[in-house]
Amino acid sequence: MVEFALISTVAMMVMFVGIQFALIGQAALAVSQGASALARYAAVNPGTLGTNGTVTLPTAAQQLLSSSILTNGGADLTTTIASYTGTTTNTTSTPGYTDRVVITLSYSAASKIALPNPFFGIQFPTALSASDSQMYE
Numbered sequence: 804m805v806e807f808a809l810i811s812t813v814a815m816m817v818m819f820v821g822i823q824f825a826l827i828g829q830a831a832l833a834v835s836q837g838a839s840a841l842a843r844y845a846a847v848n849p850g851t852l853g854t855n856g857t858v859t860l861p862t863a864a865q866q867l868l869s870s871s872i873l874t875n876g877g878a879d880l881t882t883t884i885a886s887y888t889g890t891t892t893n894t895t896s897t898p899g900y901t902d903r904v905v906i907t908l909s910y911s912a913a914s915k916i917a918l919p920n921p922f923f924g925i926q927f928p929t930a931l932s933a934s935d936s937q938m939y940e
Contacts, residue, residue, distance in 0.1 A: 819918060823927060826915045831931045833869035834910045838933040840867040842906040845884060846937035849904075854886045854896045874914050881909040886939075898939045907934040 844864055845852045852858050860882055865873060872880055885905045886898040895902055909932040920927050 816923070820922065820925060823916070823918050823922075826917070827912055827927060827931075830872055830910060830912050830915050831933075833872045834908050834931050835933040837868040837872060838906050838908045838935040841882065841908070842904060842935040842937040845904045845906060846939050849898050849939050852882075852884050852906075854898060855884065855894050857881060857883050872908075872910050879911040879914060883907040883909070900939060903936050903938050905934060905936045908932060 841852070841860075841864060844867055851861065852864060860868075860877070865877065868880075883906070885907075886895050887893065887903050887905065888895045889901050889903075898904065909930065911929060912931050913929045916927050916929060918927070920929070
C-alpha cells in the first residue's frame with residue numbers, strides 16, 4: 804500500500820508537468836501560426852498594420868489569431884512589424900512589390916503557468932515569440 808502511495812504521487816507530478824507543458828506548447832503554436840497569418844495579412848494589405856515598429860492590431864487582424872493568446876484583452880501580446888526593401892536590411896515606409904514584411908509576435912505566457920515556477924527544478928518558459936516574413940503583393 805505504501806508503494807502505491809509513493810508511485811501515485813510521482814505519477815500525479817508527472818501528469819501535472821505534462822499538462823503544464825501542453826498549455827505552454829499550445830500557446831507557442833498559436834503564436835507561431837499567428838505570426839504567419841499576420842504576415843500574410845500584412846503582405847496582402849500593405850500599410851494596414853503600419854510599416855515599421857510596434858503596432859496595435861485592428862479587429863480584422865485580431866480575428867486571425869487564436870483566442871488563447873489574446874488573453875488580458877490582448878495586452879499579453881506584442882506585435883512588431885518591419886518592412887524591408889527587397890532582400891536588404893534597409894527598412895522602408897512605402898513598401899512596393901519587391902519588398903518584404905516581417906512580423907514578430909511576442910507573448911507573455913505567465914497567465915498560462917498553473918504550477919509554481921520553477922517546479923522541483925523545472926523552469927517553465929514565460930516569454931514566447933515567433934517571426935514570419937512574406938513578400939508584399
